[in-house]
Amino acid sequence: xxxxxxxRSKVGHRFVLDREIAIFQKKLSHWWRVNAREFPWRxxxxxxxxxxxxxxxxxxxxxxxxxxxxxKFINIFSDWDTLANTSEKKICKILQPLGLSRQRAPRIKALxxxxxxxxxxxxxxxxxxxxxxxxxxxxxxxxxxxxxxxxAPLLDxxxxxxxxxxxxxxxxxxxxxDPYLQSLSKMIVTNNDPRMINWAILDxxxxxxxxANPICNQCPLKSNCRHFHRSGRSLRQRK
DNA sequence: TTCCGGTAGG
DNA sequence: CCTACAGGAA
Numbered sequence: 001x002x003x004x005x006x007x008r009s010k011v012g013h014r015f016v017l018d019r020e021i022a023i024f025q026k027k028l029s030h031w032w033r034v035n036a037r038e039f040p041w042r043x044x045x046x047x048x049x050x051x052x053x054x055x056x057x058x059x060x061x062x063x064x065x066x067x068x069x070x071x072k073f074i075n076i077f078s079d080w081d082t083l084a085n086t087s088e089k090k091i092c093k094i095l096q097p098l099g100l101s102r103q104r105a106p107r108i109k110a111l112x113x114x115x116x117x118x119x120x121x122x123x124x125x126x127x128x129x130x131x132x133x134x135x136x137x138x139x140x141x142x143x144x145x146x147x148x149x150x151x152a153p154l155l156d157x158x159x160x161x162x163x164x165x166x167x168x169x170x171x172x173x174x175x176x177x178d179p180y181l182q183s184l185s186k187m188i189v190t191n192n193d194p195r196m197i198n199w200a201i202l203d204x205x206x207x208x209x210x211x212a213n214p215i216c217n218q219c220p221l222k223s224n225c226r227h228f229h230r231s232g233r234s235l236r237q238r239k
Numbered sequence: 240t241t242c243c244g245g246t247a248g249g
Numbered sequence: 250c251c252t253a254c255a256g257g258a259a
Binding site: 061101213 | 242244245246247248
């Protein structure tokens, strides 16, 4: 039993103890039980359409901003079919206040058309999912997670920041193709409740482990966090 | 690698 | 005022 937990896994260019992963997951889920953010797309009655469309709206856009426009968007576009049958121009106009509308509108429409052509079916494998229009590394993982219920990381800048501070930084510049972050995040979200642990990491990144002015002393993970110990040491040295 | 963009928060 | 944001494509 103990041997299992002390097993070391090679993750990208680093080694991580399996026990560290377990501790991270456990402390985080405890924290999340009390501190979870609430969003309409996280409701129990949210469909996979709601979840995937939300991820498209959330690209390079704060969750709090999306939350504001979400009811309006869902009210107008209640399903893939409605979206597929609306002109790009109109979609663009609705998306305008969110920004990036001129790029997002054609992508969202193209994806909706494709999904409708397939009668609401998504491809099964990651390889085939990535062939969908407007679907990159991130949305592909979201589809695996929310449509197929497969453990997959919502690896965005926020999750990357949390993991890098805790476990150590990546080598590559681009998060989306860094093998260390990809495999580490996948290990972390592979547990009993992949959606929960994904949301928990994102919430920690938004509420505590913020990019500027993180609140390390309120962090449930500080005792094992590299960043906390490093910044603590440098603070002491400065005094 | 670069660009897209309106918005909320510092 | 400036920064950062649940990324993807050219």
